[in-house]
Amino acid sequence: MKLVHTSVKRPVGVIMIVLAIIALGLVSVRNLAVDLFPKIDLPIAVVATNYPDAAPEDVENLISRTIESAVSSVEGIDTVQSQSQSGASLVLMMFKNGTDLDQALLDVREKIDQVKAFLPETAGDPNILRFSPEAMPVMYVGLTGKDTAALTQVANDQIIPYFERQGGVASVTVEGAVTREIQLELDTAKMQQYGVSSGEIVQALNSTNNAASVGSVDKGNQNLQLRVTGEFESTDDIENTIIMTQAGATLHVKDVATVKDTYKDQTSASLVNGKESIVLSMMKQTDANTVEVAGNIKESLEEISSELGDAVELEVLIDTSEFIEMSVDSVVQNILIGGAISVFILLLFLKSIRATLVIGLSIPIALITTFALMYFTGQTLNVLTLGGLALGIGMMVDSSIVILENIYSYRKRGFSLFESATKGASELAPAVIASTTTTLVVFLPMVFVKGIASDLFMPLGLAVAFSLVASLVVAITVVPMLSSKLLSGAMKDNGRRYWFDRFLDLLRNKYSNGLKAVLKFRKTAITVVVIAIALSLALIPTIGAEFIPASDQGQAQISVETEVGSKVEYTQSIVEQVNGILTSYGDVIDISYVTVGGTSSNVASYTLQMVPAGEREQSTTEIVKEMDKDLRKIAGAKISANAMDGGMMSMGDPIQISLNGPEHEILRELSEEVVAEISTIDGVFNPTSSASEGIPQMQIHVYEEKAATYGLTEQQITSQIQMQFTGQLATTYRESGQELDVRLVYPEDKRSEMNDLEDMKIQTVTGVFIPLREVASFEEIQGPASLLRENQQAQMNVTSALVDRDLGSVVTDIETKLDGMNFPEGYTFAIGGQAEDMVESFGQLALALVFSIFLVYAVMAVQFENFLFPFIIMFAMPTSVIGVLGGLFITDIPLSIPGFIGIIMLAGIVVNNSIVLVDYINILRRRGMERKQAIIEAGRSRLRPILMTTLTTVLAMIPLGLALGEGAELQQPLAITIIFGLSVSTLFTLFFVPVMYTLLDDLTAKVTGRRKKEM
Template sequence: MKQLIKTSVKRPIGVIMIVLAVLALGVMSLRNLAVDLFPEIDLPVAVVATNYQDAAPEDVQNLISRPLESAVSAVEGIDTVQSQSQSGSSMVMMMFQNGTDLDQALLDVREQVDQVKGMLPDGAGDPNILRFSPDSLPVMYLGLTGDDLAELTEIADQQIVPFFERQEGVASVTIEGGLEREIQIELDEASLEQYGISPQSVMDTLGSENSSSSIGTVEQGNQDLQIRVIGEFDNIEDIENTQIQSEAGGVVRISDIADVQDDFKETSSETMVNGEHALVLSVMKQTDANTVEVASNITDAMPGMMEDLPEGMGLNTIIDTSEFIEMSIDSVMNNILIGGAIAFLILLLFLKSIRATIVIGLSIPIAIIATFVLMYFTGQTLNVLSLGGLALGIGMMLDSSIIILENIYSYRRRGYSLFEAATKGSIELAPAVIASTTTTLVVFLPIVFVEGMSSDLFTPLALAVSFSLVASLVVAITLVPMLSSKLLANVMEGSGKRYWFDRFLNWLKTRYGKGLEKVLRFRKTTVLVTILAIIGSLFLIPRIGMEFMPSADQGQAQITVETPPGSSLDYTIGMTEQVDDILADYEEYMDVSYVTIGSADFTGSMNESTYTLQLIPASERDRSTEQIMVEIDERVQHIAGADIAASAMDGGMEMGDPITIQLNGPENDTLIDLSEQVLAEMEEVEGVTNTTSTAEDGIPQMEIRVDEDAASSYGLSGSQITSQLEMKFSGQVVGQYREEGQEIDITIAYPEDTRTSIEDLLDSSIQSPSGATVPLDELVEIEQAEGPQTLLRENQQAQMNVSSGVVGRDLGSVVSDIETKLSQMDFPEGYSYSIGGQAEDMEEAFMELGVALIFSIFLVYIVLAVQFENLLQPFIIMFALPTTIIGVIGGLFVTNISLSVAGFIGIIMLAGIVVNNSIVLVDYINILRRRGMDQIEAIIEAGRSRLRPIMMTSLTTILAMVPLGLGIGEGAELQQPLAVTIIFGLTISSIFTLFFVPVIYLIFDNITKKVRGRRKRKKAAKK
């Protein structure tokens, strides 16, 4: 270390060249760093999704969900398997243990699914195996508007989607709200009876005629020619002219018994943008692509596409997630610049020399740029949290340089030359500087072992702070001594323009010295007051509350409209129009309103509508998104005929419902009763809003039970009756019609007006194998019943969920009240509950971070013990840690901010930061005592001498974080708890360090002397 410092001072050109090389690498790294809102979150979750058209939830669960559950449960690393079965779809979600290789797990899941795929019922779609990731969410939503929905769909399919998918970084573009082309064969029941042809014969004939196959080879000279029979339909006429053999032996064409049309499938949803019918295009980025670049590429390409659109069509951006990312990044960068400027001014105030300030101020840009280099080579992204780490580290980057320069100053005041002052001053305090930096670094090591979302989010922040501190340490022991030896020749001359500040410091030193004498004299009182202050602050914990993550006001909100089960699409549209009327009163806040009415994917239904609202930027409105949505929610509750909920979306992070009560047990009926009781109890808790239950009102349905004896008398089986009914009321796909690379379903069905009412069902007839027509009521019993909307299972056991949002209170307090109510409920044997959602994530994160904090404190002690080669003095230094509790809790209480994961990370960081001042103080006490100074005198003189550098390091760190602590700018809410925690914690601990740590030092030093004296007397007595 000594040689490194001396070499740096002797060889300034070499140091400068290295710095220039780092700066060049930093600029190149910054240009190539990917930009995103949050770090990549690796959730060990996979999903198997399967369609089973028009099947009831019970059938979906028994025939699809259960076999898939059993299959995937055997995969290694599975923690929880959940299934969701509803009308027409099944979703099986697998949550793996942390640390599981998800790529290998997905291969294992695929193998298990392939083994049972053949056992799934006819008509079930192929299972889709998906890896769930926040990166799979769309980066942009585009709206295509026009008068003709069919034309919009065609242009979107053939022009717009291929065009955007060719743009760099785009993985796929999906269409929502479009029409799907279909060849519809509408059977004429009277004609079928006239010709004696069954619907099954029509299906079999069309399936066999619409196929091509190879039947062998023949020789032609020296060649073998493949013989291939072409039988696929080339046009609609081919379908119409397909011949069917009637029972009488005649030939009948399809056109004689059916009407063939090239049309569109019946739609079950509509999409509207700002009140206009539209198609919505969702742009997905590639896994390794940059969100901002992809969005920029799409935005740049849009004008060229819009020029090619027919007149009357419009293409515009609905939601661009990159806008909030760019605003958030700009906000953090502004906070970094403001914090750096504040730190620079503080230095100038203390040093009253521009040269000296520049010497230290260079630490900031060099450390930041070096951090960009390390971030690039470790694969990090430039996001709100990693940049937040830099913003938080601005002040800390200067600590090492301030301490070194201050000691160089002291040597200059004693008459040493520039070279001697630079080398001796640096060498003397280099070990203390290294120790203080190391203590700040080691607190981040346990975070590496924290699992889940907390680790994914805050490891980049920890790395950014660590990289910047390492870089600033290298600068402090190389560049600062070198520049000091060259630039500080005239710094000691004159009092400068800020002489008033030196007078203030001298006055403060005098007052501090007298105050320190008093606390050293009244040591017991000082310790007692400190303990009482710590205990008193603990009583504030229930009043600050807890939450998982602070919400960022991204300006996105959601409104869900749920009409009674079984409602028609038209009825749901009517309810949605009433919501539109209310939203019209908030046009000044709205940028875009995008609503999907009905089922937009396999999880929806026609009795649901979902609004996605994009508000204008937070800086342009006088109310937060949450305040606006709370008011809208109050107004929509007055709309009769639907359950409507309005809420703000959570800052770009999809973390689920704040509170989810998961009820498990063997019987669905009992779970439904329990869920109703839990729902009622939750609604009584203050702060609970938008409560929902998966045991909502059931879907009305008709249950048909086949009379096996009656059916067998006509030569019919239950499956034959089911197949004919399915044909009549659902239609069946009998093949594909290929045209210009497209595969279009060929669907056979009865006319719509013969399959819509209950009378149509009751008047139905079944055709027996002999050709006889049998009325349906002779074969079955029909009764009206009510079936569930959704069936849930977890780990192959039935489940019901009750979910809610939280408004006006912190998450921790609401959860505590709910737990109190649930503990008073009487659950039947075999039934249990657990709390999930963000509440569960918060509890797990706090437990893991609590363990990380304990290990961080232990590692700090280890580093100090190695540094001082003493087991007692590190213990004395760490007495500054308990006093941070006063600042942390008091700061959160004063600013009305709940303790979150971000705030907990701040507490862990404080464990490494607050001891730095103690290290400098205790280390200098030891130096003075080695010089022969008396105990009390050394403590007071060390305090007076170190007051200036302690104030400089504390003020630069604290004030540089003030911009983040104020939470100004887009996305600043995410770092605000962390900044507030450090600002208040470091402020209070710095004060206690100056008074409480010297008292503890004196107490333990006196105890040590007494112990040593007793040992000496015992040894003397033995002699």
Template sequence: MKLVNTSVKRPVGVIMIVLAIIALGVISLRSLAVDLFPKIDLPIAVIATSYDDAAPQEVENLISRPIENAISSVEGVDTIQSQSQSGSSLVVMMFNNGVDLDQALLDVRERVDQVKGFLPQNAAEPNIMRFNPEQMPVMWVSITGKDASALTQIAEDQVVPYFERQGGVASVTVEGAKTREIQLILDEAKMQQYGLNPQAITQALNSQNQSSSVGTVERGDKDLQLRVTGTFDSIDDIGKTIIQTQNGATIHVEDVVEVHDTYKESNGLTLVNGSESIVLSIMKKTDGNTVDVASNIKDAMSELNGQLSEDVDLGVVIDTSEFIEMSIDSVVKNILLGGIMSLIILLLFLKSIRATIVIGASIPIAIISTFTLMYFTGETLNILTLGGLALGLGMMVDSSIVILENIYSYRQRGYSLKESAIKGASELTPAVIASTTTTLVVFLPIVFVQGIASDLFTPLALAVAFSLIASLVVALTLVPMLSSKLLSKAMENHGRRYWFNNLLERIGSGYARILKWTLKHRKTTVAATIITIVGSLALTPLIGAEFMPEADQGQMEISVETATGTSLSHTEDIVEKVNDRLTDYEDYIETNYVSVGSSGAMGPMGGGGGNQASYMIQLIPASDRDKTTTDIVQEIDQRLQGIPGAEITVSASDAGMGMGDPIQIQLNGPEHEVLSDLAEEVVSEIQAVNGVYNPTTAASEGVPQMNIEINNEKAAMYGLTQDQILGQISLQFTGQLATQYREEGHEMDVTLLYPEDQRSTISDLQDLKVTTPTGAVIPLEEVSDFQEMQGPVSLLRQNQQPQMNITSDVVDRDLASVVSDIEDRLASMSIPENYSYSLGGQAEDMTESFTDLALALVFSIFLVYAVMAIQFENFLFPFIIMFSLPATVVGVMGGLFVTGLPLSIPGFIGIIMLAGIVVNNSIVLVDYINILRRRGMDRFEAIIEAGKSRLRPILMTTLTTILAMIPLGLALGEGAEMQQPLAVTIIFGLSVSSIFTLVLIPVVYTLFDDLTGKIVRRKKKEA
């Protein structure tokens, strides 16, 4: 009352406060970060270790397993997964929700420090880091020109440092670069002639390529620093390095080696739109904003292009911010369109531009206030928070409508404008606060929801809550003040009939007749309602379910894999064939970026071997093409399957959330070999399931390897150890770093290598000469046996047990139905004893999220009932009102079925929000029935009169909410698919529930009233 009174009597103060809020909101809006999705906080830690040239088996036994054992007892660990592949180990720790990850990482570091002393001597230091799903490049930039080596130098000296100085940029990675290297090609014959070995050359190079301080001397009153300088000044100095032979002779390094100033052997190739290029991948900081970072990089590119030579060009390959900007723009347009539609409804009902302005003013002020609150709570502008604003758009005017209508009713009784504003607003303030509270409390159970569902739900809930709170304050302050100044002539008929009022009167008369019939046929009405609800539930199997709706982001990936061990040149030939077949889709493709071999680092694990190629393709915007990304993916997949000699997989990529594979089947058991065979069986079994697309497993992969089994007994006879033999084999086939050479601020490796024709065949391995400690030379086969076999590409473990994963995409069918069929297939398989399977990926996330959201829904319903019980100070009336909730099922199921959408997290969130929205109409109706009965009106007449008089505000509030959501429900624009299920559930659920509210609630009211009367009469008789 005091707030309303003050706002009416001090209009200047209210206007100044509103202007201040608008100014603050505009500033906040400019400062708000923009992203595609809310930040997803995953309590995951990663331990990465490299172990050069080690096979997966050695990596697993010597690195992965000791680390697993050390960290298995860390408090809060839910799952430990490890991936051991050639030369590297990756251990992933997933913690329970709510764990303090900072403290957990300290515990992990302590455990790893305890065990790292037992790791192999040449294994790298374990790198422990927090996993962030946003740790993917936000942008790829190409550098094209004639000379790849010159481009590499330009990239490292000019472009990368400049990019890394831009705001929000964390790091820049160079892909496809040529690394300069000084190669010393050993001449074995001359080395034997002089009695030298590679270790002697390495020792000579290191001893003559060093500088150090050796003390100080006094000179007058100053100390002079003594420094011996002996680093190489030129490449000629490397060749002139002096070596002392065992016979005491002095020779130079160039006498036994050939010095080559060249580049490291390339095991990959990077192509952009068919041309060889260097590609820079830009990572943003954890608190950086994708759109801002991309904008800063584009500005930097413009500046650099003007500074670089004409034959060097910087170009954008992939820019993830483009889809974000298009998605945000489409949501904003949908909000504006929904707002216009709501204002049109207001104008129709209020038949006054001034009255429409009074109520419509609450929309922009509430939205701007919401931006301010979002800024101070650290939220970002994304498609879900903006979707929440679109949802709250129609509800923002509800409180203002109720207040304005009551003010107008006082005005019709003859009160002055100021008195009407004060009395009308003050009288309904408690009811409006209670109604808004009922909608807000459905968001409180978010504290019980964890994981991805919480990360997605919370920002949306906050956006809706902020907008409703802001609109409530506006309804209690600004609306009464504006009403007292602007509505002197508003809503006056001047003796004319208004066509829309005539329409409403006809609708009201028809509704009164229906209501009278239902009150006379109560059992039929209740039975028909129950049958309708049960019938709608029968649609559940036809609707299905999925984790999150797929947005047409226009990005796709092509994975090309030739036979394991295939040379890089052969893989390049396959890539050429793929490129030829992609020319038919040039009109759809904006950028074609392919990494052949291991030159690129498109993912967290980097590139593969020479037998692999990875495409990243950016399509033109969805609005500019007549096919969806899924359609194009399936067409290209069919065209590429005809290429012989390679396994080619085409899939749409998710550039936003990175939610993983839809289907992931995890096989666990004691033996890797058995798991591989079992995985092959599972793949062949699930291929027949409708909707399963491109099921893959690592079981079929294998690296051809030559096992060298050293005979320790024979080796000991020659005075050799296994380490000595391994060192000489490694030198022969991979080379050895001798020293570093610095030139113009650049450091490059000086590497000892044998000629290529001595390290390329099996016979070279068998003929390899091993030098004994006595100087004798023996062939390797003298002390070892050779066995050729297939080795695994990588070995997986989960919770310290071997694991094999099968992954699959899902097309043309909902995820839940596919999972159900896969589970049936797996249940019919004969799984060996001690082996098991489980489902992961999006299927697991969907089950967990739905369970959490179902719990939140139950608590929301309880809280709504509690708020109404407090409002009415009665337990019965809230129970009557709650009967509007079951009817919501009819609208939700019917809406999803009609639109062909499966139930997903946004849809489930819509159901929770409906629990707080649909009861508002029932509150208005039941409350007015009670008011009329207290005035002495008969129950039947009170129900009919309440229905007719409350039909107008119910239609008004319902239509504004529904029409504001229609643009989102139609999925207009880029990225709108994410909010479509939410909008559809609200639109259909509220529409159908409003109809049932107007018809069913009066019937339920009479039934409970009769029951209460019988109980009261019985107690009187007993008394």
């Protein structure tokens, strides 16, 4: 090849190009972003709407259904789900893969604008958001020290604005803070005495608390703007606001109400390691890098802490970047170990430091070139792309090994260094290019794969492809050039017998004898291979399947749910008992952070951060199982503990069963039956239903006719009840740039008991007060906590975690259980969550595998200008199934997306050895050698490079296969498939491919001979 000759003739030019590439790569790697996973684009949009104090039924009927109907006609919509809970509606729109989400969001906004007028007046404007699995806090920071009120003020005035100015930080949210407001506590007796209603007080406050521009006036040469200033400047102004009664009398607000500068009733509290705290959640910008943002936050912590002094303490509770950095570090460490192993194998075979250096240089050059290509294509350094590089470490030297081996053979035959380098490299360059191309083309079908599988596989594939292309260029340019300059001494035979050479000679002789026997008993050999493949396929049911391997991230969650309707104080008493049990796990728990209340007063949610995996004997799952047993001993609450899946955060529960049908109540009963049924299945852990026990409700039925006799309507009565029990926002009060709500409330002792409701005084149009029970009746019922719908039909979900069993096997058992249940007519079930994603991804990857095999064959057909030889080479592929399935069975690892990706990559890798073998057989036959002798000679000659390339690839993957370090579980299935698949296929390549070569060659001879006779 001309490129080979040029590189050998112009070594200075090659060296300068290499140095330029290295410099570019080093600059690129410094600027590459670091993350845990590649960016995953999910075509999901969310519409969130507030409807204060509304029951879930009203939210569903008035908000959710309206929005569902509006957005269902948007182009590209696949599924519409809604969740209606007290005071809020959440509508999720899942679009088909390939949908332009930006355009879809514009269409959704247009549809929402069309139905805004049909929403209740008190409902907030719908917020339309793009959902992203990356929309998770980068870091949680605890704020402790003073009382909650003081901490809240410090957080709002100093800390939050400071952090939001840091690079990459999008927003900071606060949990456990209190909200200041001005409360006007009404005196009902005085209000009746003066004949004042709450509406008149609100009107007086609003009419007084305003400022307006009223024109302009000339004063000499000046034109003065006229502005009436009437805004409240202090709480004294609120107290002295004048109220005009219907009787014409005047009085002040302080005559009928007590003005209090206080805080809103706190419905939630945050505790860090048992101490009341405020927790700040740091959200990163969409295009920001997690590790970089976390670094910015940690640097800024020191500065803000020094400004706040000792009175306030800031502590990092959970830092998601730590696991990312540990995972990336472990992969880098595995890459270095793999590289060291590859270099050792080279040194063992080449028995020359110079020769090893020639080939070993291809690894750093290829790696650095890959970093540059990754930077310019917008990739990130994550556990998958680095896993691809770890896979490529051993493969990077394959092309160089084959080239150098042939250069060495020419040198032994007496050729000069220049001739050996040029002839040896040129002769096998086409075979090396073909073998590399077959590995590369397996990634092309991924263009047609959509969804999560594509988002995960493409970055890994690009990393491998970049490294292989770089190593190929190095093999046909740098290696011949260096060989012509450095290997004069390394290629001399000094007469000494190297022990490893004696071992290889013995191995060659054994292989030659074995190959002769196999060629003699071809039918027996084929039968053995077929039986081995059949036995390996029989292992599939015992291997199982999962979506993404879980990593031991060291995080766990504990959910505490007391009886629905319980007060926050009672829930906190249960939390204290939980804290008591967690103290016994103090040696493994680093941070314990709990939020009490929040979404509901009867709920508490813990987030636990364990110490690093290397500092504890048990895995997070094992710890959580023990913890769950201990926590279940606490009476008065439902408590469950689950490990957080570090494999795919925010990708849903492993098991999610969706029950659909017309009626929510029947779905509630079905969900409870499903939970009971699947609880008996091995591997199902803490199954839960989205149907809670229901919120206790007191329904008030207004006697419309009786109310009418007093001149009252149902709406008037409802507004007065709402005023007494929830208060009423009257106006706002500005102080030091802060805007505070001014709310009218009744005294606590007038709005807490059932008697307060029944004896409540309703004011008629004539000013007379009557008790509520005169015009209404009361009924206590159980109302739903939330209502779910999918595609405009009622839905209920059952979710479950997994323990000690693979996802595929558990799903199979669940489907069997559910098929045996008698669902009422019109009610169905569907399994979603990670199980659904797994099935979809496996289907797409299987299609990609089929196309990959076809492309590998097409590349070889073009290379050999023959349809037969590629077909012979392809027989190495089915033998890899034996290694893959056997390896997964031996290591007890289920098949997952990384494992499937490994199978696709094997389709391009396993044929490389066959290409080198068959190509050399053809070269020897063209030189006039007889077929059998050519096969045996080619086998003996190519055994050394085949062993070298296989061992460097396989042994370099062993650190990943052993899952050494944090987060290494993700690459383990990929490594196992490559290690076992390539090892077994190499063994069969050396024996089975020559057998198929002779059989198909005989068949070809018969066909061509028959044709000649016919002609």
